Amino acid sequence: MTPYNKEQSEAIFMVKDHLAALSESEKDRLKSECREYLLFREDVGEFLDENFSSICTKKCYDNRLSACCSKEGIITFFSDVVINILYSEEHEIIKLVEAVENGNRGFKCVYLSESGCLWRIKPIVCEMFLCDQSQSEVFDDKTFAREKWEHFRKLEKKFKWPDRPVLFDYLESYFIKAGFKSSLMYFHNSPGLMRIKKLAGLEI
Numbered sequence: 001m002t003p004y005n006k007e008q009s010e011a012i013f014m015v016k017d018h019l020a021a022l023s024e025s026e027k028d029r030l031k032s033e034c035r036e037y038l039l040f041r042e043d044v045g046e047f048l049d050e051n052f053s054s055i056c057t058k059k060c061y062d063n064r065l066s067a068c069c070s071k072e073g074i075i076t077f078f079s080d081v082v083i084n085i086l087y088s089e090e091h092e093i094i095k096l097v098e099a100v101e102n103g104n105r106g107f108k109c110v111y112l113s114e115s116g117c118l119w120r121i122k123p124i125v126c127e128m129f130l131c132d133q134s135q136s137e138v139f140d141d142k143t144f145a146r147e148k149w150e151h152f153r154k155l156e157k158k159f160k161w162p163d164r165p166v167l168f169d170y171l172e173s174y175f176i177k178a179g180f181k182s183s184l185m186y187f188h189n190s191p192g193l194m195r196i197k198k199l200a201g202l203e204i
């Protein structure tokens with residue numbers, strides 16, 4: 001198993017096992033913490049479907065030239081894993097585990113299957129990635145769409161830019177307090193993110 005797959009696999013098992021041990025009411029409470037983020041993701045998803053799905057399917061998925069899914073080591077935050085597993089069915093989690101355990105099936109992200117991404121709620125970095133070519137094709141003709149996208153980029157910070165308490169930091173802290181540690185916990189091990197937290201006077 002590659003180091004990337006190993007750290008993904010460890011994070012998936014850690015989250016899956018800990019969530020399975022929580023009471024239903026505690027899982028519901030965690031879900032309620034994520035509600036605003038999921039509404040944001042829904043809005044972004046609708047926007048992308050409306051404006052980019054035809055371009056992305058044609059240019060990337062059909063001919064397998066995708067820039068966003070072609071990297072083996074796409075960045076995933078620990079909280080991406082938590083949110084995804086919190087909302088995934090058992091059979092979806094098994095597929096994620098199989099994907100990382102079987103390694104990369106060639107030239108794409110380990111999570112890219114024949115039917116698309118295996119994540120139910122894919123990592124935020126993937127969701128917010130638009131290649132230059134697709135941006136130019138859509139935004140050059142639609143100023144309102146460009147403005148909307150810029151608005152979404154600002155909103156994204158509410159969840160993962162730690163100059164204030166943010167969901168992605170909160171979920172990591174939740175697992176750290178329960179005794180877990182992962183290299184994907186960037187809000188607690190990335191010098192850049194920790195500096196932002198420190199400047200904002202947040203607990204490191």
Ligand code: SF4
Nearest residue numbers: 069109111112117126
């Ligand atoms: S996690 Fe999903 S969306 Fe992100 S690069 Fe991999 S297959 Fe693509």
